[in-house]
Amino acid sequence: MNGNNRMASLVILALGVVGVPGLAYWFFLEPLWSLESTESTLAAEMEKANRESEEHDELRKRLFADHPRLEFWKEMSWPVAKDKLAERHTNDLQAEFRKKLETALNKGGLKKAAVELTRSSINQVNPAAKQGPNKALWQSTTFRVSGQGSLKDVGTVLEKVHSIPVLHRLASLDIKKPESERKNPSKDFVELSLTVEAISVVGAEKRENLEPTLKKMPVLLNPSRKHSEILANANPFVIVAPPPPVRPPTPPPTVGRTPPKPSEDREDYLTSVKLTGISSYERGTRTGWVAYFYDQNTNSEQKVYSLGLNRTVGYQDQYGNDMLKAKVVSMNVREVILLSEDGYFPVVVGQDLFPAERRVLNQEQYKELGLEDPPKAEKKPATKEPDLE
Known part of the structure; x- marks a missing residue:
């Protein structure tokens, strides 16, 4: 075999090795892969179409369920x-x-x-809502x-x-x-x-009168209530x-002894006196606070201004006994701090003015607020009852 024949044989062999798989891919494998891709695309589109169909069915069901209500709205409109x-x-x-x-x-x-x-x-026509789904309903x-x-x-x-x-x-x-x-x-x-x-x-x-001609009136509020x-x-x-206080019966006079002065219960009285509000106000270039105290016993209101001269709160019962004498030592948007003979005690909006023991600030608490020690209460001398013969 000469050189030319050998070269021709090698070329034919190379074409056979390379060309046969290429022809197999071109005529068999490539169509199969394309068919598989098309099948996947069709499956995805079918799944999407099924979902949309289910949504449309649900929408149709809701529309049919609401149809009587929509018709009633057209009649009542x-x-x-x-x-x-x-x-x-x-x-x-x-x-x-x-x-x-x-x-x-x-x-x-x-x-x-x-x-x-x-x-x-x-x-009145809205140009942005004339046509399509954006039309005003x-x-x-x-x-x-x-x-x-x-x-x-x-x-x-x-x-x-x-x-x-x-x-x-x-x-x-x-x-x-x-x-x-x-x-x-x-x-x-x-x-x-x-x-x-x-x-x-x-x-x-379509009608000329405002009210419709109804065969049956709509159900409104429960008429029995x-x-x-x-x-x-x-x-x-x-x-x-509050109801007027019950006056205790006047005891008969005692010979040789001054009858004790009647008095209301301090806790009962002061729990009916409350701080109802705190607001700001301006006096010249200064801004202050004003506190509102409401006494349910007398149906009266008292105001105390933080920039005023009279910064005291005082209440007496119907017999003239002092229920509370207190001085306003601090006031802000949250609370008012009063100083009475019981000590320092804070009052927030809505709280009463009875200085219960649990509300009185101890030394550590009022020192944190920068307050001085309260003055000690003066002890009144004991009075001796006269001997009765």
């Missing part, structure tokens, strides 16, 4: 104009709903009653309702507003003591501020004045 112009129809509905709110205020008997239209989004007309009266009267107004047979909600509710009555904690008088939104949903019923009375009996805005 602020209605769409039937024959009138939209603007005139809206004005008529606003006037009618305002009248119903005013009727609720009159039923409650509130003073300074007022109803004010504050905002209306009905018939409902619009509202907002009224602000206010008035003053007892908490029971406020409860009556809320019941009447709640029973208006038109789809609405309370956007805000504020009940507080008026500024003019905060110094009279035993008086049942509060201020109501209420924001009511009348709602118009998409697909609302007297909600206004329950609310009034748990009134958090009133501090009930």
